[in-house]
Amino acid sequence: MENHHKTTDFTDALRDGIPVHIDEVENGIKCNCICPSCKQPLIAYNNPKNKKAHHFQHQSLSDCRNYYETMIHYWAKEIINELGELTVPKHTFELGNSPRDYTYHKWNEDYPKEKITPVKIVFDKIFIEKHQNGIKPDLIGVVNNRQIHVEIAVTHFIDDIKANKIKSLNVTSLEIDLSDIDRTLQKEELKRVLRYGNISRMKWFNNKAINQKKTESGQRKSTVREFIFANMTEKKVYGKAQDVYKCPLFKTEYDITLHNCERCQYFVSTNETYEGTQEQYDNRETIYPKLSIHCIGHVASKFDALLTENGVTIGENRAFKGGLSPR
Ligand SMILES: [Zn+2]
Incomplete structure (x- = not known):
C-alpha cells in the first residue's frame, strides 16, 4: 500500500x-x-x-x-471490544525458603520477589468511554462483577489528575502503551499486537488484587521472620577448624564445621564478636573474633511446615546442601 x-x-x-x-x-x-x-x-x-x-x-x-495516532486509538478500543478478551500481566509475589531470605538485610530486600507472567482475561462485558465516578477510561472491562479500566496510550498517557482519581477511588486500571507503534500500521496488524498478549506494553496503573497480594506477602514474610527470631539458637564455633558441635540434624563421623553450616537451609547467620583488651588494641595485636552461628535446625520440620503454610515451595535435602552426607 x-x-x-x-x-x-x-x-x-x-x-x-x-x-x-x-x-x-x-x-x-x-x-x-x-x-x-x-x-x-x-x-x-x-x-x-x-x-x-x-x-x-x-x-x-x-x-x-494526528490522524494516525487518533485512528490507532480508535482501532485499539474497537479491537479489544471485538476480541472481548485481553492477555494482561499477572503479578505474583514469592518468598524465599531459607532463613537468610528473611533475616539478613542485604538478602531479604529481594523478597517478596515479584514475578510477572501473562494471563488471559475474558470479559463478561465491555463499555467504551463510559463515565464512572468522574473518570472516563477508554474502556471498562467487567469480569466477575469486577471492573478493569483500560487506558490506551498513543500520545496521551494517564495524567496527574486522572492518576489521583484512580488512586483515591482505588480503581483497577491498566495502561496499554502504543506510543511506539508504527504510524502506518493497519487495523489487522494492530489486532495481532493486542491479541497476542504484549504484556511488555502493559502496566497496571493501579490494581486492587495485586496491592492486596503484595500486602499479604509482606505479612507472611513478617510471620516467618518472627518465627526465626523466636526460635533460633546460638552455637559456638570452636578452634581453627571452626567446628560446630551438636548439630540437631546430622550425627556424622566427621566434625561439622562452620563451612558446612553455611550451606545448610536451616542456617540463619554467623556472628562475630571482638573481645580484645585495651592493651591489645594499643599494641595493635591482631584480635581474632569469637564466632558463633544462629541455627533453626532443631525446629526444621516446624519451619518447613510454616513455609508451606505460607505458600512457599520448599525443596528436598535442605540440610547440608552440598555439604556432608549423613552417616
Ligand atoms: Zn483531520
Missing part, C-alpha cells in the same frame, strides 16, 4: 463515532464521515473507476497531523 505516509490520504475514518474503511462507505461527501483527529468532514474517493487507490480527504484539504 503506497499512500500510508501522507496524512491527507487515508483509508479509515469515523462514521457515527465508529471506525469505517473507505470501501464500506458511499462515494464523496455522502460518506458522512469525519476525521478521527480534527473531526472535520471528509470526502471519500472510492469510485470503482478511479485508478488511484481509494482514500479519504479532508474537505478543507487541511494537513491533519
Whole structure:
C-alpha cells in the first residue's frame, strides 16, 4: 500500500463515532464521515473507476497531523471490544525458603520477589468511554462483577489528575502503551499486537488484587521472620577448624564445621564478636573474633511446615546442601 505516509490520504475514518474503511462507505461527501483527529468532514474517493487507490480527504484539504495516532486509538478500543478478551500481566509475589531470605538485610530486600507472567482475561462485558465516578477510561472491562479500566496510550498517557482519581477511588486500571507503534500500521496488524498478549506494553496503573497480594506477602514474610527470631539458637564455633558441635540434624563421623553450616537451609547467620583488651588494641595485636552461628535446625520440620503454610515451595535435602552426607 503506497499512500500510508501522507496524512491527507487515508483509508479509515469515523462514521457515527465508529471506525469505517473507505470501501464500506458511499462515494464523496455522502460518506458522512469525519476525521478521527480534527473531526472535520471528509470526502471519500472510492469510485470503482478511479485508478488511484481509494482514500479519504479532508474537505478543507487541511494537513491533519494526528490522524494516525487518533485512528490507532480508535482501532485499539474497537479491537479489544471485538476480541472481548485481553492477555494482561499477572503479578505474583514469592518468598524465599531459607532463613537468610528473611533475616539478613542485604538478602531479604529481594523478597517478596515479584514475578510477572501473562494471563488471559475474558470479559463478561465491555463499555467504551463510559463515565464512572468522574473518570472516563477508554474502556471498562467487567469480569466477575469486577471492573478493569483500560487506558490506551498513543500520545496521551494517564495524567496527574486522572492518576489521583484512580488512586483515591482505588480503581483497577491498566495502561496499554502504543506510543511506539508504527504510524502506518493497519487495523489487522494492530489486532495481532493486542491479541497476542504484549504484556511488555502493559502496566497496571493501579490494581486492587495485586496491592492486596503484595500486602499479604509482606505479612507472611513478617510471620516467618518472627518465627526465626523466636526460635533460633546460638552455637559456638570452636578452634581453627571452626567446628560446630551438636548439630540437631546430622550425627556424622566427621566434625561439622562452620563451612558446612553455611550451606545448610536451616542456617540463619554467623556472628562475630571482638573481645580484645585495651592493651591489645594499643599494641595493635591482631584480635581474632569469637564466632558463633544462629541455627533453626532443631525446629526444621516446624519451619518447613510454616513455609508451606505460607505458600512457599520448599525443596528436598535442605540440610547440608552440598555439604556432608549423613552417616
Ligand atoms: Zn483531520
